Amino acid sequence: MARPWLNVLAQVVPVPLGLLLSGALVWGATNADWSGTSSNSGNTWTAASAGLGNDSRKPMFSIEDMRPGDAGSNCARIKSNAEFPTALKLYSNSPNWPNDFQSFVNLRIEMGSGGTFGNCDGFTPHRTAFDGTLDEFVNLHTDFRTGVGPWTLPGKPPNSRSFRFAWKFSPSAPNGAQGETVNEVTFTWEARERE
Template structure:
């Protein structure tokens, strides 16, 4: 004959046993090994910058009423804000010109220090960069690859170079050069990281 209390025990015993086992699992999970951490925060990366500026607010030249043999000059200072060495070049991306009038404008460019836009007093030449005609300059030096230079800007003060442009209207300019003007000319300096 079956014992009724055994049936009751068989039905009731699994509940406390299940509670006991789940409690043991929770206790084991909260009783983990010792641990420690060490952090190094605030890490970031910032790129450098390379910018050029010149000290001129107006064109270096706007010459009217030239006569054969007339001359003039002007200086301009080119400065870099880079804190690393850069290679500086000079070129002109002005379009090709339809006439040969520019061949009567002789152009000499010296590179050095001192002098400011509008005033070459104190300019000290270090090297001659170009001695030819305006049309030769525009035709030959059209981008960074073909430009004059390079000259190194060191990435620390003084991080600039001065350029002196001297021009002469050729004494041999013919009568056909009267009442003629050049196209506008843009002189461009470009600096790239020194390799």
């Protein structure tokens, strides 16, 4: 005699079994899809530099025992390694002086090409940057905003500008100027990105 529960089982089991097998086939088909990738690695961002240097290894001037009418000069070459155009200016951030001795030192600064520190041979002036007294330069040109210039340094090094500093101790320096000394003077070149 046939068992009725076996008939029910034979009718009910194929449906879940069929669903289970069809799900497995779908999963297998999805898992078998081919794919490909392409990458671009090693990406970095580095800021540019507006580095500036000069070829001096000691002060341009250390003059002793000056007499009225004495004169001299020296050159310096300024180099930029900036990869973008910059504006170059020259100024002095030296402290104010307590006497007027520096007003008897005449100073002429020219911007040009050629020449090196300690040797102005080959220097070709392009423009006079300053012509006055040392006192005027130090008091009037104290930072980038008030500095002389600007001169454009194009991007992509090497870029350079040469400067000739010519001084003369005034023939009209008074007797009271004997033995006087100016305070230490610092000449500063600064380059900023052109706007």
